[in-house]
Amino acid sequence: MRPWPVDRATARWLLAGGLIGLVAAFVLAVEKIALLKDPSYVPTCSINPLLSCGSIMKTAQAEVFGFPNPLLGIAGFAVVACVGAVLLTGAELPSWFGWSVRGGLLLGVLFVHWLIYQSLYVIGALCPYCMVVWAVMIPMAVYGWSRSPYRILMVTGWYLLIVALILIRFPSLVRM
Known part of the structure; x- marks a missing residue:
């Protein structure tokens, strides 16, 4: 069986992105639990009407599969971080495992x-x-799927596109 061809940059992105995503998902889960306990609770990430986790947490989109989305993140990011850590040790994982990780990404x-x-x-x-x-899903997906030397440019372009969409949709952010 051939091993999954993966470089150290990919392993680092998986580990770092997995850990950062895990922390963000955990904080979102804690905030959601606090909101469920007390509907008047204002999450720490609710800064103003535009930058507001609280308004998003109360929507159907926050529980797409019938439970809070951050629970998916806690599980998924923990797995990705572990895979990144294992790859950084120099372990060679089978190609089917690599395809599974890429499918998840x-x-x-x-x-x-x-x-x-x-x-x-x-x-x-x-x-x-x-x-x-x-922000962490994009480089993990790009590095997981591509071996191009221009991956960082792909990630940068992708970020710029999302920032442009945000600024077009919410032009008041420019004046904040």
Whole structure:
């Protein structure tokens, strides 16, 4: 069986992105629990009507599969961080495992982009902790799927596109 061809940069992105995403998902889960306990609770990430986790946490999009989305993040990011750590040790994982990880990254980045669309065009608010999740999913997906030497440019371009969409949708952010 051939090993999954993966470089150290990919392993580092998986570990770092997995850990950062895990922290963001955990904080979102804690905030959601606090909101469930006390509906008048104002999450720490609710800064103003536009940058507001609280308004997003109260929508159907925050529980797509019938439970809070951050629970998916806690599980998924923990797995990705572990995979990154294992790869950094120099371990060679089978190619089927690599395809499984890439499949998970693809599903994750597709789900995140659906959530980006929902935030921008349906809900009309941005969640700072959710945006951390958006920010880590993109390089993990790019590095997981591509071995191009231009991966960082792909990630940068992708970020710039999302920033442009945010600024077009919420031009008041420029004046904040």
